[in-house]
Amino acid sequence: MSMYLISVYDVNEERVAKIHKIMKKYLIWQQNSTFEGYITQGNFKKLKRDLYKIINKEEDNIIFYIFNSKENFIRLDFGVVKTKFEGLIIK
Amino acid sequence: MDTIYIFLDGELKRKDNTLYIEPKDNNKNSLHIPLKNVSSLMFFSEVTLNKRLLHFFAKEEIPAYFYDYYGNYIGAFYPREMNKIGLTMIKQYENYINKEKRLIIAKKFVEGSSENMIKVLENYKKQYIELEKIINLMKSLQNTVDSQNNINAVMSIEGNIRKNYYNGLGIILNKNNFSFEQRTKKPPKDEINAMISFGNVILYNITLAEIYQTSLDPRISFLHEPNMRKFSLNLDISEIFKPIIIDRSIITLVNKNIIKKDEDFTPVNEGVYLSKTGQIKLIEEIEKRLETKITLYKDQKMSYKNLIRYECYKLIKHLKDEEVYKPYKL
Numbered sequence: 001m002s003m004y005l006i007s008v009y010d011v012n013e014e015r016v017a018k019i020h021k022i023m024k025k026y027l028i029w030q031q032n033s034t035f036e037g038y039i040t041q042g043n044f045k046k047l048k049r050d051l052y053k054i055i056n057k058e059e060d061n062i063i064f065y066i067f068n069s070k071e072n073f074i075r076l077d078f079g080v081v082k083t084k085f086e087g088l089i090i091k
Numbered sequence: 092m093d094t095i096y097i098f099l100d101g102e103l104k105r106k107d108n109t110l111y112i113e114p115k116d117n118n119k120n121s122l123h124i125p126l127k128n129v130s131s132l133m134f135f136s137e138v139t140l141n142k143r144l145l146h147f148f149a150k151e152e153i154p155a156y157f158y159d160y161y162g163n164y165i166g167a168f169y170p171r172e173m174n175k176i177g178l179t180m181i182k183q184y185e186n187y188i189n190k191e192k193r194l195i196i197a198k199k200f201v202e203g204s205s206e207n208m209i210k211v212l213e214n215y216k217k218q219y220i221e222l223e224k225i226i227n228l229m230k231s232l233q234n235t236v237d238s239q240n241n242i243n244a245v246m247s248i249e250g251n252i253r254k255n256y257y258n259g260l261g262i263i264l265n266k267n268n269f270s271f272e273q274r275t276k277k278p279p280k281d282e283i284n285a286m287i288s289f290g291n292v293i294l295y296n297i298t299l300a301e302i303y304q305t306s307l308d309p310r311i312s313f314l315h316e317p318n319m320r321k322f323s324l325n326l327d328i329s330e331i332f333k334p335i336i337i338d339r340s341i342i343t344l345v346n347k348n349i350i351k352k353d354e355d356f357t358p359v360n361e362g363v364y365l366s367k368t369g370q371i372k373l374i375e376e377i378e379k380r381l382e383t384k385i386t387l388y389k390d391q392k393m394s395y396k397n398l399i400r401y402e403c404y405k406l407i408k409h410l411k412d413e414e415v416y417k418p419y420k421l
Contacts, residue, residue, distance in 0.1 A: 002092075002128065025108045026127045038093065038128045083122065088378075089096045089371060090112065090122065 004067040005044070006036045011060035019062070022050045031082050038070075092130035092396070094297060094381075096374055098367060103140040105147040126151045131300035133293070134158065135370065154303055156296045161357070161364040162289045164296070169303070179306040182410040187311050190241075196313040196409065196416065197242055197327075201249045203418025204330040205233045208256040210421040211334045211342075215263050225259040246314070249330075260338060264345050268352045278362025282352055283341065285363050286373055290337035291329070293377060298332070298399055299325040305403040328402055331418050336395060340376040349376075 005027060011019055016033070026047045027035035039047070051062060067073060101114040110124040115137075132148070132155040148155055149170035157165045186192045209229050216222050232252050239245050254273075261271040264283055271283035279285040302309045302325055312323035314330065344350040355369030365373065381396040393401065402419060409416035 021107050024123045024125060026125050028125060029123060037125065040128065043127050083120070088093050089374060090099050090124075 002038045002040045003044070004036070004070050004072070005039050006065040006067070007034070007062065008065075009033050009060070009062040011055060011062070015054055015056070015060065018054050019051065022047065022054070029083055093128055094131050094133065094300070094378070095124065095129055096133045096135065096371075097138065098135050098371060100137045101139075103138050103144055105144045108147070110144070110147070126153060129153055130304065131156065131297065133296065135162065135367075152303070154296075154300050158292075161359070162292075162370050164292045167296070167299075172303075174304065174306050175308065176306045179407055179410065180308050180311075183308055183311045186410055187313060187317070193313050194240070194242060194245070196406075197245050198236055198239075199416050199418050200314045200327050200330050201236050201245055201252075202233075203420055204334065205229065205236070205249070205252045206418075206420045207331060207334040208252065209233070211338055212256065212259045212263075219262050221262055222259050225255050225262075229255050229259075242314075242316075249314075256334070260342075263342060267345060267348055269345055275362075278359060278364065280362055282356050282363055283345075285356060285365050286341045286344070286350075286369075287337065289365050289370065290340065290373055290377060291333060293374065294329050294333060294337055295325050297381070297396070298329045301396075301400045302328070302403055304400065305407065307403055307407060328399065328406075331402065332395070332399060335421060336377060336380050340373065340380055344372060344376055 007023065007027060009019055009023075010033065020029075020033070023029070023035045026039055026043055027037040030036055055062065097112070099112060099114055099119070100116070101112050104111045104113070106123065110126055110132075112122045112124065114121065126147070129151070130153065132153060134155065134157045145155075145168055148168060152170055152173055154170060155168040157167065159165050186196060209226055212222050212226055212229075216226065229252050232248055232255070236245060236248055239248065257271070257274055260283075261273075264271045269282055271281060274287070275281070275284050276288060279288045299309055299322055307324060309322040309324045311317055312327045314327045315323045317323045320326075350369060350372050355366055355372060356363050357366045382394050384392045384394050385398070387393050387398075398419060405414070405416050408414040
């Protein structure tokens with residue numbers, strides 16, 4: 001079963017790029033240090049494992065908001081949307 | 092699992108284990124697309140790509156389909172088979188070679204598809220009284236399927252049911268300047284035909300991507316003859332879903348006046364194709380429908396797309412003599 005994930009992180013500057021690199025393998029980049037997208041249970045485990053290797057548990061924090069599906073919340077955008085990636089049809 | 096449709100011209104690369112798109116248009120942002128939750132990719136625009144990217148598709152087990160300017164299917168990059176096991180292949184082969192066993196499966200596909208065709212028309216029975224006659228004719232044809240003893244007879248009855256079904260669709264779709272009389276291909280002669288052709292090809296390829304994830308061999312089919320094409324099992328399974336997914340999408344687009352005759356089509360000599368905007372409109376509607384969740388058993392919900400995969404597993408169970416295959420009926 002797949003779930004919808006919103007992830008935000010606040011990590012030391014040294015590790016920002018590394019975390020970004022791992023995240024974008026699984027989720028869709030929305031804006032600086034924010035990702036979202038559907039993910040399977042198995043891939044979520046892999047993602048957590050990959051992140052765990054890199055973060056410093058004293059300094060860094062990564063938050064995952066987990067939803068059953070995209071329909072369970074409403075997203076409002078103000079200003080410019082940085083990634084135009086709607087409905088997985090790329091125009 | 093998602094299907095990604097690419098209508099953006101540009102260069103594709105493998106970058107940080109994502110699909111990286113660098114648009115030709117400098118005003119557009121470049122994109123990183125994660126492929127972990129993707130089941131297939133469809134390319135409609137002009138793209139350049141390299142072997143390293145194909146290697147990445149193979150690693151993620153994603154087939155990539157390519158279409159020409161008019162939306163005709165050109166071909167696919169079909170990665171090395173990963174999940175195939177000998178047992179399923181032998182069983183599939185055995186069920187094909189044995190004429191009686193093959194007939195049983197072929198009849199099931201016809202049973203499922205004709206039932207779904209009837210259900211689609213029945214929704215409009217009250218609105219259009221003429222449909223009653225067509226539905227009755229289809230039902231009487233459907234009843235003769237069971238007593239046939241060879242594939243060709245089953246196929247011809249299926250063709251007959253389908254012909255009547257398209258007559259029925261013609262009645263429903265005769266509005267907003269659209270009209271539809273009979274099925275024409277290569278090139279499609281009118282707008283409805285253009286939509287049916289395009290939609291069916293999309294569904295065939297989505298089904299093929301689902302089959303790829305299972306242990307079934309897409310080359311051995313039961314209803315269609317497998318000898319002339321490379322893949323044909325996807326045609327068999329798609330039959331069941333064509334009326335529900337594609338035809339219903341087309342009815343919605345026409346009824347709600349979303350698709351416009353003068354904007355969303357390009358005429359070519361002796362025919363007509365969907366334009367880029369038309370293609371996107373139809374795909375959006377198809378995707379919406381594929382994501383719709385239905386209740387299958389007591390409280391088990393499943394999207395139509397997962398249902399296609401589930402259909403493959405049911406077929407495997409049938410091949411292994413574990414459970415008799417029952418096609419999905421609305």
